[in-house]
Amino acid sequence: MKFFTWLRNLLLLIAATIAHLNASADDGYRLWLKYDRIRNEATRTAYSNSFRYIAISGSSDILNNAAKELQTGLTAMTGKEIPVVKAPVKNQNGIILTISAGDDASGDGYSIQMQGANTVISAAKDAGVLYGSFALLRHLQQHLPVEKAAGQSSPKIQLRMLNHWDNPEGTIERGYAGGSLWKWYELPETVDPRYTDYARANASIGINGTVVNNVNASARFLTAEYLHKVAALAGVFRKYGIKTYLSIHFAAPKTLGGLKTSDPLDPEVRKWWTEKTKEIYSIIPDFGGFLVKANSEGEPGPQDYGRTHADGANMLAEALAPFKGVVIWRAFVYKADPKADRFKAAYEEFVPLDGKFAKNVIVQVKNGPIDFQPREPFSPLFGNMPQTPLGIEFQLTQEYLGFATHWVYEAPIFKECLDADTYVKGKGSTVARIVDGSLHDYPLTCMAGVANTGSDRNWTGNPMAQANWYAFGRFAWDHTLTAEAIAQEWTQLSLTTETKSVATISNMMLRSRDIYVDYNTPLGLSRPWTGSHYAPEPWQNRSSRPDWTAIYYHRADSLGLGFDRTADGSNALAQYRPEVRRTWDNAETCPLPYLFWFHHIPWSKKLSSGRNLWDELCHRFYTGADSVLWMQKQWAAVKTSIDPDIHADITGRLIKQHKEAIWWRDAWLLYLQTFSKQPIPAIYPKPERTLEEVKNTVNIYLMR
Incomplete structure (x- = not known):
């Protein structure tokens, strides 16, 4: 018996050593769950002595996975096997996982306590124990x-979700890391097995919900065939x-369904959704609910029948209510109106509906x-719908941030x-306090992120x-x-x-967004035009609708640049409280990062920086592009601390990033120069290409 124990321990050590050696050829698959063997002997020994076993009080799939994760992580980090047992072991240090009614009643909160020789991870529900286990491993x-x-x-937010924009044919809208993770055809x-690793990664950072398909949704996902496919994912x-x-x-x-209408007030339509929802829950008993994009960018919705967003959301909420499901209704709406300001659209459509949504509806x-x-x-919606839970939607995929080429x-x-x-409600009424429900006592809270995962081995394309x-x-x-x-x-x-490399890399990360903004959209420029969402096209002026052109947003002309949203312009600023308006409504005092969002500024206008507008633009574009060279030098300085493959990968991406930063810089400045009629200051090297040559490179790119 002792021989087999010895042999098992030897094999575990060999496996841990191999895993450590393989870390020198890291492909990014393990994400932040690497659990590499700790090189410092004193730290490794301290951990080995503190964690000799893992005891589970109770049993469930989630608790078992918590114990399994701890066992995997601790064994790999210490090089010693950590057994999972059913009860604490006397006179030995260990980890105890337990359900405790005294902990956070929501079930997601956890407590880590030192009780004698043991480390106790407790929570009101098993999910909390899982989160506590990952927190200990992170520590x-x-x-x-x-x-x-x-x-x-x-957690401060109840629903912490990823929104996948994955399509049934395996593509991902605005995805830059390969195809969909979900192999629908299989x-x-x-x-x-990758679905399990995806779930592990999400649980490790507290994410507790995932929308598996695109908001520009295919009805195919509501067929029995696809519901069973989704059920297989839900099972993991x-x-x-x-x-x-x-x-x-x-x-x-x-x-x-073959009905003549999808009018949310039609009895047959309501019945159809009720029956379809019952079918979903019969296949996926713990189904979370529906995410809806309606009457936006050509998607169908209740307004097609003269109904409101509340009418549409409440119909679905009624069908979901018996199962405690939720409706997450997106507020991303705008119409093709050449006289309107897209900035104002969501406020104008949703604020009048405050208090008219069902209790199980969140407006995202x-x-x-x-x-x-x-x-x-x-968004001016935040703070203006006190009777309607507002969730917030961020984008992780870099749709306007350089795709997977740029480090942002x-x-x-x-x-x-x-x-x-x-x-x-006065000073301190932050967006965070609105979203977490503490300001308006929302019964439901939600934070969603548009996922940046894909089938690439490293999950996100760019490892960073x-x-x-x-x-x-x-x-x-x-x-x-x-x-x-x-x-x-x-x-x-x-x-x-x-330590030194961590400080260097962290500093790069914190500066990366501002560097990107400087060479891409400085001073509040924006560029959500149609096409690739990537190539620089400030001249783009042809589309089926005005708000899908570039010129709609920057408003460049012979007088100046920027979108006037003051009372003299579209008056979008009126959607904010007076204290907020005062920050932005005066061009003389408006913070430079938001200048073009709210003002049309003359080319010769002297700014708070001491430079006139044209010279400030040149300074920003050139400094931004040159700062990528700084990033290259900083990255080179940490080479000995980083896995060679990952270091080489990012080195190549930073070279590409610099080339494309110059591409964007030249495209913007050469185009805007046709309006400003001012030279690029002599301290900067002149662009090597003409405007027509830059346009040609963009056209070639868009032909891909």
Whole structure:
């Protein structure tokens, strides 16, 4: 018997050693769950002595997975087998996983306590124990003292969700990391083990919901065939505390059910949704609910029948209510009106409906009023619907942030919006306090992130984009965290624990968004035009609708640049409280990062920087592009601390990023120069291409 125990321990050590050696050829698959063997002998020994066993009080799939994760992580980090047992072992240090009625009643909060020789992870429900287990592992991965892991934590947001924009044919709208994770053609018979690793990654950062299909939804997902495919995914996810949701095609009663209408007030339509919802829950008993994009960008919705968004949402809410399901209704709406300001559309359509939505409806609002721009003011909907739960929607996939080529850490975008003050109930009425329900006592709270995952082996295309997935989950759990703290944490878990390198990389991450903005959309420029959403096309002026052109947003002319949203223009600023308006409505005092969002500025206007508008634009575009060279040097300096394959990968991407930064810089400046009629200052090198040559490179790109 002793021989077999010895042999088992030897094999575990060999496996841990191989895993450690393989870490030198890291392909990014393990994300932030690497659990590499700890090199510092004193730390490794301390952990080995503190965790000799894992005891589970109770049994469930989620509890078992918590124990399994702890066993996997601790065995790999210490090189010693950590057994899972049914009861605490006397006179030995261990981890005890237990359900305790005294903990956070929501079930997601957890407590980590040192009780004698043991580390006790407790929660009101098994999901909380799972989150506590991942929190302990996260602590140990940073090589921190065991005793400092003690504490309590509860999520500030109830529904912490990823929204996948995946299509049934395997593509991903705005996806830059390969095809869909979901192999619909294999499901439900074949369940890819990768689905479990996806669930593990989400649970490790507190994500508890996932919408598996595109908001531009295919009705196919509501067929019995696809519901059973989705059920196979749900069977994996629920074991990690994750509920499954579906985006629905609002016209499904007509296109799928054969009815003559999809009018939400039609009795037959309501009956169809009631029966379809019953069918869904018969197949997926813990189904979460529906995500809906309606009457936006050509998608069908209740307005097609003269009904309101509330009419449509409440019809679905009625069908879901018996099952405690929720409707998440997106507020991303705007019409093709050449005289309107798209900025104002969501406010105009939804604020009059405040208080008219059913109790199980959440209105999901993008962080900004336009469309996931590199920098946007917060949406004016926040603070103006006190009787309707407002969820917030961030985008992890880099639709307007350089796809997978550019390194942009998005946590500052999330934090900037969450910390913004709406003043709806005086100073301190932040977007975060609205979203977490504490300001208006919302019964439901939600934070959603448009997923950046795909079939690429490293999940997100650019390895550094994993940090955006990670940061979203951490903020959804606790929005009081800082972007800096999360950057340091992710770097230690994913790249290196070497102190100087962690500081260097974290600094790069924190500066990366501003660097991108400077060479892409400085001073509040925006560029949500049609086409690739990638190539620089400030001249683009032809489309089936005005708000799908570039010129609609920047308003460049011989006088100046920018969109006037003051009382003299579209008056979009009137949708904010006076305290907020005062920050932005005076061109003389408006912070430069938001200048063009609210003002049309003369080319010769002297700004607070001391430069006139044209010279400031040149300064921003050139400084931004040159700053990518700084990023290259900083990255080169940490080479010895980073896995060689990952370092080489990012080195190549930074070279590409610099070339494309120059591409965007030249496209914008050469085009805007046709209006400003001013030369690029002599201190900057002149663009090597003419405007026509740049346009040609864009045309070639768009032909791909």
